[in-house]
Amino acid sequence: MILGHAATAALGRRLTHAPWAALLLGAFAPDLMDKPLGLLGLTGSRAVGHTGVMLLAAGLVCLLLIRFHRLRPATALAFLGMWIVHLAGDLAAPRMLFWPLLGPLPQPSGEGIWAALRGYAFFYLRPDFTRAMFWLDAGCLLAAGLAWWPASRRKRV
Structure with a gap:
């Protein structure tokens, strides 16, 4: 749901006027952690970044940055809000x-980087998945466009 996460960041920008960097980083943070680890065969494609523990850790880091005047509270809320929206959009189990309250994380296949790449390709190119993901991403982009359009239209007049 690459485009879907970007679209939710665009909606977040429209609603909050938070910095793009915070919104995009929050929208993609779980995948930025888990996908490289998954490609290396260290975890599954959804692992530590998709857990509440990591969200809590990110929240604590944000609190420290706010405390030392390195981050505005509104920016931290936008970042953490996008992280939560990402988890909801991925329908995280x-x-x-x-984790770890309900058991261990799924174990990696251990087949190496090429098997992981083949797995991603199969996952994203399956006909049933592609159709569903297309409509999900298209819906997210349409919603972001509709939310963005009136504001951009008013600025030109």
Whole structure:
């Protein structure tokens, strides 16, 4: 849901006027952690970044940055809000969200980087998935466009 995460960041920008960097980083943070680890065969494609523990850790880092005047509270809320929206958009399983309380994370296949790349390709190119993901991403982009359009239209007049 690459375009979907970008679209939610665009909606977040429209609603909050938070910095793009905070919105995009929050929208992609779980995948920025998990996908490289998954490609290396260290974890599954959804692992530590998709857990509540990591969200809590990110929140604590934000609190420290706010405390030392390195981050505005509104920017931290936008970043953490996009992280939560990412988890909701990915429909993260309760076992993942509440790790380690509900059991261990899924184990990696251990087949190496080429097997992981083939797995991603199969996952994203399956006909049933492609159709569903297309409409999900298209819906997210349409919603972001509709939310953005009136504001951009008013600025030109």
